Structure formats: structure tokens, C-alpha cells
Amino acid sequence: MKTVKVGLREKSYDILIGYPLDEIGGILKKHTKGIKSLIVTNPTVAGYYLETVERSLQKAGFQVFVAQVPDGEEHKSQAEASKLYAKCLEYRLERESIIVGLGGGVIGDLAGYVAATFMRGLPIVQVPTTLVAQVDSSVGGKVAVNLPEGKNLVGSFYQPFLVYIDLAVLKTLPVEEIEVGMAEVIKYGIILDKKFLEYLEKKIEKLRELDMQVLERVVARCCQLKAGVVKKDEREKGLRAILNFGHTLGHALEALTDYKKYKHGEAVAIGMVGACRIAEKMNMFKKEARDRVEHLIEKAGLPARIGAELSVDSIVQVLSLDKKVRAGRVRFVLPERMGKVVVRNDVPEDIVRDVVTGLME
Structure with missing residues (x-):
């Protein structure tokens, strides 16, 4: 078991890693005066873990309510948020009541968004049940819902009260869900930690097999x-x-396919390959390094190419709607070397088109 502290002064919180779900109630009780709790989850996760979390919270003295959201990225929406607000009112949640986001990134984002906005803020406890959520979306306080025009266009920065990670829950995931989480894991090595990337290159098979020590x-x-x-x-x-x-590029692919063809990690994997190729064409990144990234992505079981059903024009058009656009310029995060990236807003459109075309071949 490990504890990672996120130091943000009065908004600081702990990430508890390797703690069993059946102990969550007792740990939460030590940190809050609230009596009521609302577990937000989906039917798939509920079938495995809802009873365990519910029982643990009840045993610790919490009054527990449950709201289930249908599975799927398309339900990370204002419509579902409104239904959750209605549940919060029905159960008479108060400012010290806790919302527990039990699920993957969709549940974490949606539950966090509702917690951030209902009564101007209730404590949110993130209990991520996918690898993507455990290593990325549950940490850092980004909460949001999607609009038909794009992903995460309505949201806030709202730090969790606690992040509670039971690694054993990953054993119930299909292997492709583990592979999808690898994209965010690989991302950290490329952007921040060359030695971590080297560790991943050696241990990627163990990680896919869910070796608990490596995990x-x-x-x-x-x-x-x-x-x-x-x-x-x-x-x-x-x-x-x-x-x-x-x-x-990853978000553009998701939006263009209505969040149905690509899982988030798959889209990010293709986006990372695209970013490395853009950097190579701009003489920022060596071909050997780009090949190394693509090899690791493929070794992790992730896609490195775009399906032929999309057009280059449609992808370029959606890129211009990205939240990160500044003064009409699309901002790309591009690698300079392993462990070091920069943000650039001067990528020529012809290079973007060339790279996207290459990813379709």
C-alpha cells in the first residue's frame, strides 16, 4: 500500500493506492463529519463492487444512497448531470455530504462535475476502477461533461476530497481495458520521466498481466x-x-466517431503517434525515438493508425474546435526527447494534414 500526497495548500489530498474497497468506510469516517453519502456508479461496476462499498460505508455509520448512470461516454452529459442533481435534492444532500464516484473516467468526471456544481461544491471521493482512471483522470481535479460538439467542453477544476485506489479491481476488467489504460501510463514516461519509460519497456508484459508488484x-x-x-x-x-x-488529435478522433469507435486510451495512443510524427517532421524529434514510441504503443496492444472511415478535412476542422486553441491556433504538445515535451502553436497545417494522411495508410 502506498500514499501519494497532492500538495495544494488548503486543497491538498491523499491518493491511497492498494487499499481494499471494504475498508473505505472506516477511512472516510476518520476524515469527515458528513453523514450522508451518494454513490454514483454504472451498472457494470455496480455488479462487481457496489455492494462492497455500500456495506463498508453503512458499517462506518454513513447513510448511503445510490445513483446509477448508464454505461458509455455518451452519458457523460448535461442530461445525466441534471438527473443526478435531482437525486441530490431528493436525498436532501447537504454541504458536508459526500459524493463517491465509483467507476472509470466517465463516472469520475460526471460525479466530480455534479459535486463541483451542486450547492457550489460537495466533497467528491474518487474510487477509480479502470487503469485510465487510476493513473490519470481521477487525479488532478478536472471534472467535466461533453457537448455534442466536443469532449469536456463544460467543466471545472475541482479537487477531490480523497482518491481511493484498490488495484485488485483491475482483475475484473477485460484485457483490452487494461491495454487502453497503458496509453496514459506510456504518456507519463514520454513527457516527464525517461527512466520510467525505460522501466515500462522492460515490464510492459508484466503490466498487461497485472503483476501486482509492477502495477x-x-x-x-x-x-x-x-x-x-x-x-x-x-x-x-x-x-x-x-x-x-x-x-x-485523440479528442478529435473521439468526437468525430461519437465516442463509439475509439476508447479514450486508443485515441490518445494514435494521438501520441501523431504528435511524435509532427515533431519529427518539424526536426524536433529523432526518427529512432519516434520508432521507439510506436513500438512500445504496439507492444502494449494499442492502435497506432486511424481507420479509413474518417477524412483528413474533417479531422483538421475538429482540431480547430479544441479547448486548447489560442488566438485561432491549434496547440500541440510535441516531444523534443524522451522525458521532455513542449507546447507549440506554430505547427503548419500542411504538416498536420501530411501526418494525418500517413496515419490512415
Whole structure:
């Protein structure tokens, strides 16, 4: 078991890694005066873990309510948020009541968004049940819902009260869900930690097999790396933008396919390959390094190419709607070397088109 601290002065919190779900109630009771709790989850996760979490909270003295959101990225929406507000009112939640986000990134984002906005803020406890959520989306306080025009366009920065990670829950995931989480794991090595990337190159098979010793080390290191960035730049004014490596193109692919063809990690993997190729064409990144990234992504079981059903024009058009656009210029996070990236807003459109075309071949 490990604890990673996210140091944000009065908004600081702990990430508990390797703690069993059946102990969550007792741990929460030590940190809060609240009596009521609302577990937000989906039917898939509920079938495995709802009873365990519910029983633990009840045993610790919490009054427990449950709201289930349908599975799928398309339900990370204003419509579902409104239904959750209605539940909060129905159960008469108060400012000290706790919302527990039990699930993957969709549940974490949606539950966090509702917690941030209902009564101007209730404590949110993130209990991530996917690898993507454990290493990335549950940490750092970004909460949001999607609009039809794009991903995460309505949201806030709202830090959790606690992040509680039981690594054993990953054993119930299909292997492709583990592979999807690898994209965010690999991202941290490329943008921040060359030695961590080298460790991943050696241990990627063990990670895919969910070797618990490797998994705990990897999840803890990812959380440490992200916590370090968030501490320096909580609201993405500068440094935190590097965490969007692979996400500019990735989000465009998700939006263009209505969040149905690509899982988030798959889209990010393709986006990382695209960013490395853009950097190579701009003479920033060596071909050998780009090949190394692509090899690791493929070894992790992730895609490195775009399906032929999309057009270059449609991808370029959606890129211009990205949240990270400044003064009409698309901002890309591009690698200079392993462990070092920069944010650039001067990428020529012809290079973007050339790279996207190459990713379709």
C-alpha cells in the first residue's frame, strides 16, 4: 500500500493506492463529519463492487444512497448531470455530504462535475476502477461533461476530497481495458520521466498481466508525476498543458466517431503517434525515438493508425474546435526527447494534414 500526497495548500489530498474497497468506510469516517453519502456508479461496476462499498460505508455509520448512470461516454452529459442533481435534492444532500464516484473516467468526471456544481461544491471521493482512471483522470481535479460538439467542453477544476485506489479491481476488467489504460501510463514516461519509460519497456508484459508488484509501482509513479505537475499548475495556465500530450488529435478522433469507435486510451495512443510524427517532421524529434514510441504503443496492444472511415478535412476542422486553441491556433504538445515535451502553436497545417494522411495508410 502506498500514499501519494497532492500538495495544494488548503486543497491538498491523499491518493491511497492498494487499499481494499471494504475498508473505505472506516477511512472516510476518520476524515469527515458528513453523514450522508451518494454513490454514483454504472451498472457494470455496480455488479462487481457496489455492494462492497455500500456495506463498508453503512458499517462506518454513513447513510448511503445510490445513483446509477448508464454505461458509455455518451452519458457523460448535461442530461445525466441534471438527473443526478435531482437525486441530490431528493436525498436532501447537504454541504458536508459526500459524493463517491465509483467507476472509470466517465463516472469520475460526471460525479466530480455534479459535486463541483451542486450547492457550489460537495466533497467528491474518487474510487477509480479502470487503469485510465487510476493513473490519470481521477487525479488532478478536472471534472467535466461533453457537448455534442466536443469532449469536456463544460467543466471545472475541482479537487477531490480523497482518491481511493484498490488495484485488485483491475482483475475484473477485460484485457483490452487494461491495454487502453497503458496509453496514459506510456504518456507519463514520454513527457516527464525517461527512466520510467525505460522501466515500462522492460515490464510492459508484466503490466498487461497485472503483476501486482509492477502495477503498484506503475500506478504510484504515474500519480506522483501527475501530482507534481498539478501542484505547480493546478488550472492549466502553463505546465499542466503537457499532460495533454496525444489528446489534441485523440479528442478529435473521439468526437468525430461519437465516442463509439475509439476508447479514450486508443485515441490518445494514435494521438501520441501523431504528435511524435509532427515533431519529427518539424526536426524536433529523432526518427529512432519516434520508432521507439510506436513500438512500445504496439507492444502494449494499442492502435497506432486511424481507420479509413474518417477524412483528413474533417479531422483538421475538429482540431480547430479544441479547448486548447489560442488566438485561432491549434496547440500541440510535441516531444523534443524522451522525458521532455513542449507546447507549440506554430505547427503548419500542411504538416498536420501530411501526418494525418500517413496515419490512415
